[in-house]
Amino acid sequence: MHTILAEDLLNQMIPPLKVSDPAGKAAKWLEEFHVSQLPVIENRQYRGLITEADLIDHDYPDQLLNTVPFGYADVHVQHDQHFYSIMEIAIQNKLQLVPVLDEHREYMGVVTVGDTLAAFGQLPVAAGYGGILVLSMNERDYSLTQISRYVEENNAKILSSHVAQDEHDAYKIRLTLKLNTPNLARIVATLERFGYSITAQFNGGGEVGENEQERYDALLKYLSL
Numbered sequence: 001m002h003t004i005l006a007e008d009l010l011n012q013m014i015p016p017l018k019v020s021d022p023a024g025k026a027a028k029w030l031e032e033f034h035v036s037q038l039p040v041i042e043n044r045q046y047r048g049l050i051t052e053a054d055l056i057d058h059d060y061p062d063q064l065l066n067t068v069p070f071g072y073a074d075v076h077v078q079h080d081q082h083f084y085s086i087m088e089i090a091i092q093n094k095l096q097l098v099p100v101l102d103e104h105r106e107y108m109g110v111v112t113v114g115d116t117l118a119a120f121g122q123l124p125v126a127a128g129y130g131g132i133l134v135l136s137m138n139e140r141d142y143s144l145t146q147i148s149r150y151v152e153e154n155n156a157k158i159l160s161s162h163v164a165q166d167e168h169d170a171y172k173i174r175l176t177l178k179l180n181t182p183n184l185a186r187i188v189a190t191l192e193r194f195g196y197s198i199t200a201q202f203n204g205g206g207e208v209g210e211n212e213q214e215r216y217d218a219l220l221k222y223l224s225l
Helices: 023-032 052-056 083-094 113-120 144-152 185-193 210-223
Strands: 038-043 045-051 099-102 107-112 132-140 156-167 172-179 196-203
Touching: 023 038, 023 052, 038 099, 045 052, 045 099, 045 210, 052 144, 083 099, 083 196, 107 113, 107 156, 113 132, 144 156, 144 185, 185 196
Parallel strands: none
Antiparallel strands: 038 045, 099 107, 132 172, 132 196, 156 172
């Protein structure tokens, strides 16, 4: 498999804000795109991330973002960095998304934790750690009881689960399941037969290095799995 770089995972569904945008627009977009942070740019140059916490004390929706303090100016990756770097930065800073810049510090886009999960799912995970499935579904279709039944029909159990907003669709959720088996084929087939979309899966597929195992463990901690 070729090396997956940050530029390969850019999510163009999440737009940047400009320093000339009002705080009200920032608050609206945070809600609309179901994220806790959004990048802010000035003449294509990355300036930082505006968060929900930054806007809590600002009751003036017409106030421009260049007058609102926000941080994370140094939190980003270069376009040619390995996607591991994205995961590490997201975990360290507890972010949903990480900005990607070119060699001139110009903004290119963001990579979300969900995108990184999908990329991570293409790599082997050390044997003995069971398997992980990532599903995308409409909120109204979410029933952990029902999903557990489908899993258990294939002689497996859900050890833990984590629900988050799907960054690609505001009306969907992302469900990450840790299972007690690395044999996922029949489980995936069953879930897909009942209309569930599997966006990533990873299981025990061979030996991995110490760094890969550390990142895998960090990912599970980040997801609370």
